[in-house]
Amino acid sequence: MPRHVVAKAAEIPPGSRKLVQVAGRDIVIFNISGELFALSDKCPHKGGSLSRGKLSGAVTASQPGQYHYSRPGEIIRCPWHAWEFDVRTGRSWCDPQRMRLMNYAVSVEPGAKLVEGPFTAETFAVSVEDAYVVIETK
């Protein structure tokens, strides 16, 4: 499982996102209230870049005419045709079984631990004082 250091933790504060390139892949990292999620940036429909999409809540209804809004900021809408994906799982809202974004294990690690390796930090000089976002590619 190659592990890649992709950003300083401070670069992706809660509510923000960052597009990174890892081993030739475009991966978007979302920070939802302090939790990080890393997903393939490429929409499985026609390839829209999800890092440019709008985040919204999950809208559900048990009856016609009702609108129940929950989980604000946890649904990403593709900028091209507005398909919705659950940031937590990568699954498409409308077709969760067949349509999903690859998701990656992501964590924040202290620099002091990272300097011991093993990890790949192609573009980074890691310093012991900072914390870093680390992605595992499968």
Add this chain to the structure above:
Amino acid sequence: MSANGPYQGAIDCDIHPRVPTPQTLARYMDDHWRDTVEVRGIEAWDSISYPPNAPLTSRPDWRKADADAEPAKLTEATLDRFGFAHALCNSLFAVQFFRDENLAAAFARALNDWLAAEWLDKDPRLRGSVVLPIQSVERSVDEIERRAADRRFVQVLLLAMGEQPLGKSMYWPIYAAAERHGFTVGIHAGSSYHHALTSSGWPSYYLEDYAAQALGFQAQLASLICEGVFVKYPKLKVVLIESGVTWLPPSLWRLSKFWRGVRLEVPWLDRSPEQFARDHIRLTIQPFDAPPSPAQIGRIMDQLQSDEMLLFATDFPHWQFADDAMLPAGLSPALTRKILIDNPLAAYPRLGRP
């Protein structure tokens, strides 16, 4: 063809007794309305959907035999000849044209009484649709309630083009009443002619009118699904009658594709529009806008992704097929049996309970 032929036991989901005249219906009205028909001079009330002398309106052999004029002739021409178990009578007297909802309700009531007395009473295999005076939702519900005890009525009947899209919540009391009594909702080709037949205005020719019916059905299908009628009334089945059938798959592809992007508008749809259609929409198989070869028909069946949606119908006496070729070519025996018998029984819960 005999009573042991390939159509033995089939359920014909769309036949048309000859449209009665206003004078015939007046006999089933109370004094006030009978007088009204006379005083207002309502002598003819023919629809341009099926003009009486148009070739499409009656197959030549049936026209010659006067086969839609009375039950004995009709049953000889179809039920006896092919061994059908049932035939469902859809009355096409144009109740929907009236602007006066009271007059519409009087005609609808008379029409349904006429059907019961002059057709359903004459042959135990006949079944009927309750024509609704859709100009008034309240009166439509009254008519459903009035007919509910007569189990020979298995469906309530609307037209493909009316005042408003049929999914709108103003119509829901009709669906509530239909579901409560186990009625299926039938939507038949036709228009109230209160709006232009296309969304760009009035076409010039009968050909355009006939072809535009498929657009009317598409709009109703989208409305019923999107407004959440099947979420609200999960037991409801809607039968599209004389829709032509083959427009359905591409229409559902389009609806389902856009649903993925604008689902937020209609979050009560917990399945794709395609799935709602498979669960709740049925279609009668005459007319069938067929591609040129049987192999292509097989592809269309695959595109429907369901063997439960199609219901057998002759559309008697309309001239939709020649000889006895009542089904599209190339259907498997198993699918044929479902279309002839199983699917109609499932679509019409009241059929099974005489």
